[in-house]
Amino acid sequence: MEKNLFDPEVELPIMEAFYTIQGEGYHSGKPAYFIRLAGCDVGCVWCDVKDSWDAEKWPIKNIDELVDEAYKYESRLAVITGGEPYMYDLHGLTKRLLQKGFHVNVETSGAHPYTGMTDWVCLSPKKYKAPLDEWYEVANELKIIIYNKSDFKWAEEHAAKVNEDCKLLLQPEWGKREEMMPLIVEYVKNNPQWNISLQTHKYLQIP
Numbered sequence: 001m002e003k004n005l006f007d008p009e010v011e012l013p014i015m016e017a018f019y020t021i022q023g024e025g026y027h028s029g030k031p032a033y034f035i036r037l038a039g040c041d042v043g044c045v046w047c048d049v050k051d052s053w054d055a056e057k058w059p060i061k062n063i064d065e066l067v068d069e070a071y072k073y074e075s076r077l078a079v080i081t082g083g084e085p086y087m088y089d090l091h092g093l094t095k096r097l098l099q100k101g102f103h104v105n106v107e108t109s110g111a112h113p114y115t116g117m118t119d120w121v122c123l124s125p126k127k128y129k130a131p132l133d134e135w136y137e138v139a140n141e142l143k144i145i146i147y148n149k150s151d152f153k154w155a156e157e158h159a160a161k162v163n164e165d166c167k168l169l170l171q172p173e174w175g176k177r178e179e180m181m182p183l184i185v186e187y188v189k190n191n192p193q194w195n196i197s198l199q200t201h202k203y204l205q206i207p
């Protein structure tokens with residue numbers, strides 16, 4: 001990995017941080033403070049935050065100040081996302097959030113090692129850079145993005161690797177949702193171990 005010019009125990013590159021409603025996945029509908037780390041080397045063609053990829057475009061922010069800002073809001077749920085948050089060691093950020101009484105949920109592709117502490121891990125594997133094996137054991141939720149028909153088979157390959165408590169979710173790629181939703185509905189009706197996840201924040205037009 002590239003050598004960081006900052007100490008991730010103290011500061012991290014941040015694209016944005018905002019209070020909103022968790023729009024997708026198992027915890028959809030819950031108010032949460034989102035921290036979006038800058039930087040991703042996975043390169044999904046359909047990524048909806050490509051602006052996050054180049055970490056150098058974004059400021060390095062102090063972790064204590066970030067967590068103090070999060071603490072001003074009512075919810076004690078924090079979601080760490082990106083970018084790919086595990087490009088960095090998350091020990092410092094997750095420890096500080098937990099000390100302040102937050103539940104710490106993370107969104108990750110699993111392409112980098114697990115660091116720090118979490119209450120909930122949403123693993124969303126990518127064809128462009130496969131998850132490391134360690135993530136299948138820590139994942140609380142497997143969220144597969146359905147971009148084309150072959151992704152159902154690919155989803156099952158990942159489901160075969162996760163732990164037995166892991167929730168299984170299929171989420172349409174946003175640009176393909178009209179084409180893929182009918183297939184997802186049929187698939188979930190026939191394979192009820194899977195549930196549907198929608199990006200409800202996009203329908204609601206909130207961040």
Ligand SMILES: C[S@@+](CC[C@H](N)C(=O)[O-])C[C@H]1O[C@@H](n2cnc3c(N)ncnc32)[C@H](O)[C@@H]1O
Pocket residue numbers: 040046047048049081082083084085107108109123124143145171172173174175199
């Ligand atoms: C932007 S990513 C950031 C976290 C991490 N890099 C990852 O991919 O899991 C957050 C979530 O959005 C999903 N996502 C990204 N672009 C999407 C799109 N166009 N349609 C549906 N879901 C998308 C990802 O699969 C992931 O579950």
Ligand SMILES: Nc1nc2[nH]cc(C(=O)O)c2c(=O)[nH]1
Pocket residue numbers: 020021022023024081082107201206207
């Ligand atoms: N409201 C809202 N919910 C989200 N859940 C996961 C998101 C992400 O980009 O990681 C996201 C996001 O960007 N906004």
Ligand code: SF4
Pocket residue numbers: 040041042043044047048049050052082083084109126
């Ligand atoms: S891993 Fe996540 S942030 Fe990175 S390109 Fe893919 S969807 Fe975007």
Ligand SMILES: [Mg+2]
Pocket residue numbers: 048049
């Ligand atoms: Mg998003």
